[in-house]
Amino acid sequence: MTGISGFQLKWIGIVTMAIDHIGHVLFPQCWMLRVIGRLAFPIFCFLLVEGFHYTHDRKRYALRLAAFAVISELPFNIAIFGNWFVPQHQNVFWTLTIGVLMMTALEWIDKRQSGAAFGVLKIGAVLLAMLLTVALRTDYSEKGIFMIFLFYIFYQNRRAAALSVAGYNLALSLWQLGSVQGAAALSAVPILCYNGKEGKKMKYFFYLFYPVHLLLLHVISLIV
Numbered sequence: 001m002t003g004i005s006g007f008q009l010k011w012i013g014i015v016t017m018a019i020d021h022i023g024h025v026l027f028p029q030c031w032m033l034r035v036i037g038r039l040a041f042p043i044f045c046f047l048l049v050e051g052f053h054y055t056h057d058r059k060r061y062a063l064r065l066a067a068f069a070v071i072s073e074l075p076f077n078i079a080i081f082g083n084w085f086v087p088q089h090q091n092v093f094w095t096l097t098i099g100v101l102m103m104t105a106l107e108w109i110d111k112r113q114s115g116a117a118f119g120v121l122k123i124g125a126v127l128l129a130m131l132l133t134v135a136l137r138t139d140y141s142e143k144g145i146f147m148i149f150l151f152y153i154f155y156q157n158r159r160a161a162a163l164s165v166a167g168y169n170l171a172l173s174l175w176q177l178g179s180v181q182g183a184a185a186l187s188a189v190p191i192l193c194y195n196g197k198e199g200k201k202m203k204y205f206f207y208l209f210y211p212v213h214l215l216l217l218h219v220i221s222l223i224v
Contacts, residue, residue, distance in 0.1 A: 004190060005199025006050065010206050012190050013043040018213055025079055025217045026224065035183045041092070041140055042147055042165050042187035046194075048096050049151040052103050054198075062100045068207050069093035075214035079221075092139040093210070099148035102129035106152065143172065162188035 004012075020037020023030050055061045069091060076091035078084055105125040109118065126149050130142035138144070147165050154161035166185035173182025 003193045003195030005195060005197045006047065007199025007202070009043060009190055009194055010047060013040050013047065014206060014209050016040040016043070017210075021079070021214065021217055025221050031180065035180045038169070038180055038183040039187040039190075041144065042169065042184050043191065044092075044096065045099070045144065045147045045165070046151050046161070046187075046191050048099055048148060049103070049155060052100060052152075053155065058100070058104055062097055062104070064207070065093055065097040065100060068210065069097055072211040072214070075211040075218070079214035079218040088137055090136050090138045091210075092144070094136060094138040095133055095140050095144040096148075098129050098132050098136075098138070099145055102126060102145060102148065103152050105129075158194070159192060162191045 016037055017040035019033050020040060023033025023037060027033060051061065052058070072091045072093050074084055077086040077089075080086075081089065102125055106122055109121045109125065126145070129145045133141040133145055140147075147168065150164045150168065151161045154164060166188040169184035169187075170182045173179045
């Protein structure tokens with residue numbers, strides 16, 4: 001089968017994320033690195049939804065994300081903000097964790113509700129997830145939750161999912177003139193090339209990469 005596997009897609013995600021963080025920490029004047037980095041988050045949202053549908057234990061999936069949110073908080077704070085304690089901004093693992101909780105709620109509603117209550121409850125679940133990320137001030141916050149929601153509702157139609165998320169990011173860029181967020185629309189290319197195969201398994205490597213590379217970037221920033 002042609003295309004790229006989930007393993008390869010994860011590598012595209014972490015490489016573009018690392019480039020983004022290198023730009024933020026070491027080369028803040030190089031805006032092109034931040035442009036490249038915009039591809040990472042939509043890819044992780046897509047993979048999150050894929051993982052949600054394939055995992056055999058949703059509770060363990062959410063707990064694992066939450067555990068790495070806690071583990072990553074100090075590396076995130078010190079690398080991105082230069083301070084160990086930054087209550088006004090939390091790392092992206094919190095957004096992903098809340099995204100899984102939202103999808104769990106949406107799935108529960110799908111199985112147990114119908115009629116007018118169906119739509120009201122689903123909208124409420126999405127809004128509650130958005131409000132929670134805003135209250136906690138997580139990375140990407142409500143915008144990230146909406147991207148996860150789009151990938152979730154269009155799960156059976158990858159083209160619609162990728163293009164709707166691309167369109168959403170372009171709209172965000174137009175709304176915030178001068179923002180590089182529109183470059184995230186390019187994430188549709190590798191997502192549409194995904195062949196549905198998991199590929200090699202290095203699960204915890206991809207989880208650990210986030211806090212470890214942030215700590216490494218902080219150390220490098222102290223040296224150079």
